[in-house]
Amino acid sequence: MLTTGMANRDFTNWNSGFNYTDWAFKHHKWPQSSSKIVVGGSQNWHFGVDYMDWARRNGPFYLNDTLVFKYDAPTATRAHSVYLLKNFRSFLTCDLTGATKVADTTQGVGEGFEFVLKNWQPHYFACGEGNRFHCSNGTMRFFAMPLLRWHF
Numbered sequence: 323m324l325t326t327g328m329a330n331r332d333f334t335n336w337n338s339g340f341n342y343t344d345w346a347f348k349h350h351k352w353p354q355s356s357s358k359i360v361v362g363g364s365q366n367w368h369f370g371v372d373y374m375d376w377a378r379r380n381g382p383f384y385l386n387d388t389l390v391f392k393y394d395a396p397t398a399t400r401a402h403s404v405y406l407l408k409n410f411r412s413f414l415t416c417d418l419t420g421a422t423k424v425a426d427t428t429q430g431v432g433e434g435f436e437f438v439l440k441n442w443q444p445h446y447f448a449c450g451e452g453n454r455f456h457c458s459n460g461t462m463r464f465f466a467m468p469l470l471r472w473h474f
């Protein structure tokens with residue numbers, strides 16, 4: 323029988339420094355392969371593509387999958403980049419405050435910029451160009467929560 327004291331202690335441990343990714347790596351076997359997915363498919367990473375819709379149709383994504391962001395070299399009028407927004411609220415409002423730039427405006431050229439989903443946590447991707455204009459008006463944002471690919 324689980325006593326109240328036990329339950330409380332477990333709850334406390336759960337909240338303090340529990341690392342989901344470490345736990346998953348310790349307790350589970352990992353699959354032989356992971357996928358490489360070009361964000362936006364043939365449309366690549368462009369202004370005006372609905373990436374939330376793309377992610378819905380092409381997800382779910384799994385831990386250790388690689389997302390490839392392909393975009394043209396920057397010009398005087400247009401450039402793209404890849405940012406990880408801080409949280410869901412930043413995602414909803416395209417707020418770049420506290421965001422992490424993971425690829426600058428040149429890194430999507432050619433084979434594209436590869437981002438490996440290494441951590442079991444939500445990822446809020448967005449283009450950081452145009453002072454949030456690409457994110458909000460250009461719909462260059464999507465959400466990815468990598469799932470565990472169980473080995474049966």
Ligand SMILES: [Cu+2]
Nearest residue numbers: 402449451456
């Ligand atoms: Cu952009």
